[in-house]
Amino acid sequence: MRTALVIGTGLIGTSAALVLAGRGVRVHLVDHDPAQARTAAALGAGYDEEPESTVDLAIVAVPPAHTAPTLADAMRRGLARGAGRESSGPLAATADLFEGRPWVLTPTRDSDTEVLNLALELVALCRAVPIVMDADAHDRAVALVSHTPQLLSSMVAARLRDADDTAVRLCGQGIRDVTRIAASDPRMWIDILAANPGPVADVLAAVAADLDETVRSLRALQSADETKRAEGTAGIDDVLRRGNAGRVRVPGKHGAAPTAYETVRVLIGDQPGELARIFADAGRAAVNIEDVRIEHANGQQAGLIQLMVEPQAAPALTAALRERGWSLRT
Structure with missing residues (x-):
């Protein structure tokens, strides 16, 4: 893949464009709002200009109601032949947005093998997990x-x-x-x-x-x-x-079977740097935080942070946090 067209430079389109541009693909960015395309280009996602000829792959990352007419228009003008969906603005985009995420492909009997291969190449570049399904399924x-x-x-x-x-x-x-x-x-x-x-x-x-x-x-x-x-x-x-x-049955971390984590509950003040400090203390104890939740206390400048860890790591984390002055809750 040498050239690509991204139509719709929101979260999804810009994230895909960042991946492709980072792999040396020349990416053309088009959006109904030219300012969004310029923002995406400024982030390094490509060039805010239409291609002069047909690209290798087009990503149509617009709201669902506009996907078909947008793709038809691009094909009519000889620019493209590809697919996708938009969520929010380009400033929220990241090149690792799709990493480890399922990416569904719905080819039909009439799908061109070359186009399917290009789509699979895109999925691989984004480090997503390709899943081939029937469209109705x-x-x-x-x-x-x-x-x-x-x-x-x-x-x-x-x-x-x-x-x-x-x-x-x-x-x-x-x-x-x-x-x-x-x-x-x-x-x-x-x-x-x-x-x-x-x-x-x-x-x-x-x-x-x-x-x-x-x-x-x-x-x-x-x-x-x-x-x-x-x-x-x-x-x-x-x-x-x-x-x-x-x-x-809901998959857990990295798509694996859900794990029963132990929860360590810590009272945390509502001051800048508190979250960073507690994560740093967990790191010093060589404990990996698998998940985290924060519950704010009503009317108080404090909250309760729930640190989910592997069961065998909970005692070490509890001891380390107490030693560093954190107030734990059972």
């Missing part, structure tokens, strides 16, 4: 693992909009985890969902059935009848256990 998969969670997160967050301030002040890490992606751009998600409504509706219908059964079980728990209460308990137990079984 892909749509059903992302409906389950991406699109439905977005809607459910938004629905839960919507309950908070008119909630009493006292209730909102009780928000803990659980509600923060569930509603984190509810902050996403509605305009982008309308485009995404409009391109995949059927499979998303199918998953939501199954969730709705679970919700109906859970509501019945909860109502049964209010009953004075002991038999009904037992049925309610069984219904709640069923959905929670099925949830446990599904959660276990």
